Amino acid sequence: MTNIPSLVLALAQKEPSDTFYTHAPEWTWLVVVYFFVGGIAGGSAFLGAMLDLFGAPQDRPIARLAYLVALPLITIGGPLLIWDLNRPERFWHMFIQSETGRPMFKYWSPISFGAWGVGAFGLFALLAGVGALAEMGLLPRALRALREGPLGKIISALAGLFGLFVAGYTGILLAATNRPLWADTSLLGLLFLLSSISAAAAALILLSWRRGHPGSLHWLSQMDAYSSVLELVTLIVIVVSLGSVVREVWGNGWGVLLAVGTVLLGILIPLALHFRPRLAGRMSLPGAAALVLIGAFVLRAVVVLSSEAV
């Protein structure tokens, strides 16, 4: 009968992957930063929509804040992607067939449906963000309609759904290659999604921990903890299932960085602070949140750059 240690040993001794015969696409720091800001933007919109649609009136300020985080971050993310192209002046070829003028959409290509998904998310993040600014009295009163009634709920729901898409598709985009690590697991989408929700909750906590309603902050902290636990489990499953690929890609400084930066600083210590808030007193909440953000950034940097380095 196969026991767990022998299964782990068998996985670790798997034949080298066929992904080691490929070239790196040179997706580097611009992509890492995009994955980070795009993930927080998408996760924020999801959390904002949850509070908007199912929360209490006391959650309204945090929901507003969530959209006001999502909008600028995705506004930064789009140009980062364009800047990363070798021919940025042709970025519109992602959306329009340059020779025929027809829409360019390939649902089976993550980078193609990703471009459309980011565009759609940008639109709903803009509507929700404008509504939030109007609600705060910074834009004409008429624009409050974007946050009220059925229209407001539809905008929130779509911003949240497209936000979830943006939070997770980046991992699937990496998996839809033939590169070491990226293509050796199909769990990167899930990993990035969970990390994005965790990082978004952390960002919202950091921005509101002094003035936010305790009930809203508690819920955000809970979401952060849930997603961190699931993220840790997903990461462990990835490491075990990768077998010998782990040795090749993470059996070096990248692996150390992942273990220290993401697992220890970004997941374990924040979870300890969540369950034992007295450890750092009043600074437990913001301290844990700051560490989660560091961990989320390190995770993306390690996943992207360690494969690029092979």
Add this chain to the structure above:
Amino acid sequence: MAQTAQGTPAASAQGSPSTENFPAGTPVIVEGTPALGGSPMPGGSPPPPGTPVGAMVGTPAALPSPADNTAAFPAAVPFDAVPMGFYTDTTVCIGCKACEVACKEWNGLSSYNGGVNLLSGDSYDNTRRLDGEHWRHVKFIEQFDDTSQGRQGRWLMMSDVCKHCVHAGCMEVCPTGAIIRTEFDTVVIQSDVCNGCRACIGACPFGVIEINPTNKTAMKCTLCYDRMQAGLTPACAQACPTASIQFGAIDDLKRSAQQRLEQLQGLGETRAQLYGADDKIVGGLNSFYLLVDEPEVYGLPAAPKLPSRNVPTGGLMSTAGAVAMGVLGLVGLRKRRMDQFAAERAGAEDGTTRRDEEVTGD
């Protein structure tokens, strides 16, 4: 001069999945010269009378008939729109690199070599890999036993190129539609459409594609699509002096390769094998090889896969994760509300009891 190629006629002939291609009927413009505006070289002209066509197998429509040979420069006859490609017999490659040079000359590719002009120290290989400006690459594999002091061993040489996969990973992921399948079932990148997102580079299971430093778009072998449209043999196959690179209709090439395989095995070379001649490797390779060792020895993956293989599972797992987080979020909000109600009720009951006590006290 630009020419228009409709949809994917050759792809359907090979049974390529429709998901690789544009929706039916979508016109795709193919530049007549997809490379860097390469100019014809002497090797690109129709062969003079009596010149053997060399490395072309079959394709009677393309071969000059005896009548053609009577003309000073016989007009090339366009090839039929059938799957065409390369069969590379590595056992007769002598590592002369004529194919590399012919490819560079015809396609106008620079010799910039990433700015590196040093000897690599890796056998006789100084270009080292296929990339945006090296569309042909001759690999040198030295198999010498150290203990025999060089008396026993062999050289393996192989002219590598884009495999023009029947199910092409690069084409699958390309978000701009720059990568198309031609009427000859070959795979071509339209450099005037490519925006340099580099998705195809990581998607290619063979490490063929790279960004060309001159025009900053992804580039690779076109199987000399411009020459094929004019009924000419690709430059590398024409230049190969040993017919290691053979060009022709895929069915003819497979027959020829099978005969050669049987010949080698009959001579005792039991390691001889065809790589990519059947549909086991990404649906088949329109540039396939005869090898005399395991594919990995030549730097070829044993079982290359399509990049899309992870998308359904990845999408499903991510969706499950999103649903789980949504449910956890809802449970958290509901629990908070229930706690609030309980606290309010407790507060109200507490208030009532206190009032009752006050009343009783009165």
